[in-house]
Amino acid sequence: MKPITLILGSSGKTGSRILNKLTQLNYPLRLGSRKTIPAFDWEKPEGWDDVIKGVDQIYISYQPDLAHPNSIHHIQKLIELSKKYNVKRIVLLSGRGEPEAEACEKLVENSGLEWTILRSSWFSQNFSEGMFLGQILERKVIFPKLKSTEPFVDLEDLTDLAVDALVKNVHIGKKYELTGPTLLSFQDAFGQIAKELNETIYFEEIPLDAYIKILGEFGLDQDTIWLIRYLFETVLDGRNETVVSDFEKAMGKKPKAFKDYVKETAKSGVWNLAST
């Protein structure tokens, strides 16, 4: 009997890939997000029992970010219910360089459940499925001034490892730092995309405070604004400017380079102006 896997964030960037990969392996699934039935909402723990009862393992993609002050209480509650309903294994997606996320990791590590932690760098797919797509389609990027570089991670790699951790025992009790193979500034990342498209993407750096002010004027909610400030001010202060080999050690293959992600993604047409 294959274990029943609950995917939290099942329609998101990592969750949807894990859903596809486990479906191909014929693993039984339960999906968890605010739109599933039963619904799973991190802000409504009173509804969690129905989602967790009867599953054997859980992939956790937290919202908005494990660095959020509420996350520790939510992860604690999720672990309590997991134990109550005999969940055996948790695979937690975490963020690299986030002390608050590490406090959540500790809860999972000390839970008594089987666990694997994937502590990830920024996703390459933020440029094609996430927060940077709109600006690329406008061919105009206004960005906070940064000194640091980032080892962007491809989500096919991350979710290959997440699925491996859900279907095999070799990753139990392991915490992996996930990076891509190269460090890149955000400006260079946008530059690689422009070069591949053979088009100009206007790029301007402004102070973080001015950037945050613009987000406020666009009507972004306070939680999102808080998170963006935290990511640019804290996580991107240079602390993550290293490339590590955990992915290769865990999966026996090299992580995908950002330039290969760019080539493949450009072919998909997602950055073409006609797709707006």
Ligand SMILES: NC(=O)c1ccc[n+]([C@@H]2O[C@H](COP(=O)([O-])OP(=O)(O)OC[C@H]3O[C@@H](n4cnc5c(N)ncnc54)[C@H](OP(=O)(O)O)[C@@H]3O)[C@@H](O)[C@H]2O)c1
């Ligand atoms: N983006 C990065 O570069 C990066 C890097 C490292 C770690 N991470 C971590 O990855 C996780 C996912 O972030 P993401 O931005 O990439 O999002 P995402 O997984 O692409 O999308 C969000 C998912 O969460 C669900 N969701 C949203 N609000 C929810 C809520 N209140 N309760 C329950 N489900 C909710 C959404 O479905 P519904 O709308 O149906 O609820 C969707 O399935 C976060 O914990 C983040 O810290 C991200």
